[in-house]
Amino acid sequence: METYPATYSPTGYGIHDGEAVIRTPQTTKTLQGDGIEAICSLLTAMDGTTAASDLLAAVPDSDPEQLELLYEAGLAYDANAIPTELAAEGWERYLEPALPALSHTTQQSLPAQLATRSVVVVGDRPPVVEVCERLRAAGVSVDEAAVDSSEWPHADDPDVILLSEQLERTDAWTTANELWAVSSATLLKTRLTETGWRVGPVVTTDAGACLNCVYTRVDANKAGGQLFAETITGTPPYMDAYTDTVTELLFRTMVGALPRYLDEQIVEYDHYAGQRQTSRVFASPHCEVCDNV
Numbered sequence: 001m002e003t004y005p006a007t008y009s010p011t012g013y014g015i016h017d018g019e020a021v022i023r024t025p026q027t028t029k030t031l032q033g034d035g036i037e038a039i040c041s042l043l044t045a046m047d048g049t050t051a052a053s054d055l056l057a058a059v060p061d062s063d064p065e066q067l068e069l070l071y072e073a074g075l076a077y078d079a080n081a082i083p084t085e086l087a088a089e090g091w092e093r094y095l096e097p098a099l100p101a102l103s104h105t106t107q108q109s110l111p112a113q114l115a116t117r118s119v120v121v122v123g124d125r126p127p128v129v130e131v132c133e134r135l136r137a138a139g140v141s142v143d144e145a146a147v148d149s150s151e152w153p154h155a156d157d158p159d160v161i162l163l164s165e166q167l168e169r170t171d172a173w174t175t176a177n178e179l180w181a182v183s184s185a186t187l188l189k190t191r192l193t194e195t196g197w198r199v200g201p202v203v204t205t206d207a208g209a210c211l212n213c214v215y216t217r218v219d220a221n222k223a224g225g226q227l228f229a230e231t232i233t234g235t236p237p238y239m240d241a242y243t244d245t246v247t248e249l250l251f252r253t254m255v256g257a258l259p260r261y262l263d264e265q266i267v268e269y270d271h272y273a274g275q276r277q278t279s280r281v282f283a284s285p286h287c288e289v290c291d292n293v
C-alpha cells in the first residue's frame with residue numbers, strides 16, 4: 001500500500017459506547033468493531049503527505065483493513081486525488097465532498113481525469129469569476145463563451161455548461177439551452193439573488209425537461225416557483241458562500257456525484273432567513289427544443 005491518505009475533513013471524532021463517532025461537515029458516521037481506538041489514532045496521524053504504509057507503521061495496533069474501512073466509509077480519501085495546484089491554493093475542500101462517491105482507484109487518477117474536463121460558462125461572468133479560478137486550479141479547462149452563438153464552438157463538446165443567470169429569457173439563456181441541445185453536456189443553472197442564490201435544475205443529456213421547459217412550466221405554475229426579473233450587482237455578504245456552493249456543485253457534476261435534490265428542482269436559498277425552498281419543474285409537452293433532440 002503505497003498510497004497517500006488524508007483525513008476526510010473530520011470536524012471531530014471520538015469513542016462513545018464502544019463506537020467511533022466521526023463527524024465531517026457533510027455527515028456523522030459511526031464505526032464499530034475491533035480496533036476503533038487505532039482508527040481514531042489513524043485519523044489523528046493523517047496529514048495528507050505521509051504514505052499509508054508509514055502511517056500504519058507509526059500507529060500501534062493499526063492494520064490495512066482499518067484504513068480500507070475509512071476509505072469505504074468516505075471518511076478518508078487518497079491525497080493523490082487532489083490536483084497539486086488546487087491543494088496549493090487551499091481549495092481542496094471543494095473537491096472533497098465528491099470523493100466518497102469514487103472508488104479508491106478512480107481517486108488516484110482524478111487529477112489526470114480533471115485535466116481532460118471542460119466547462120463552458122455562459123451568462124453573467126462577474127459572480128462566477130472565482131469559481132472559474134478554482135476550476136482552472138484543478139486543471140479543468142474553462143471557456144467563457146460569448147453569448148453570440150456565431151462564435152461557437154469554443155469547446156467542441158463540453159462536459160458542463162454553467163449558466164450564470166441574471167435575467168431570464170436573455171440571449172445567455174437561449175445560448176446555454178442551444179449549446180446543451182447539440183452537446184452531451186450537463187447544464188447547471190445558478191443565480192445570485194438579492195437575498196441569496198438559486199441553483200438548479202441540473203439538466204443532463206437524458207433529462208426529461210430542458211431550460212425551455214423549465215421556463216414554460218414555471219411560468220405556468222406561478223404558485224410553485226415564480227421567476228422574476230431581479231438583478232444584483234456588487235458583492236453581497238453571502239458572495240463567498242455562493243462561490244463555494246457553485247464550485248462544489250461543478251466538481252460534483254464533473255465526477256458524476258451530483259446531489260439528487262437538483263433533479264427537476266430549483267433550490268432557492270435565502271441567506272438572511274436561513275431558509276431553503278424548492279420548486280418542482282416539469283417537462284413541457286411539445287417543447288420546441290427538447291422534443292427534437
Ligand SMILES: [Zn+2]
Binds near residue numbers: 211284291
Ligand atoms: Zn424542453
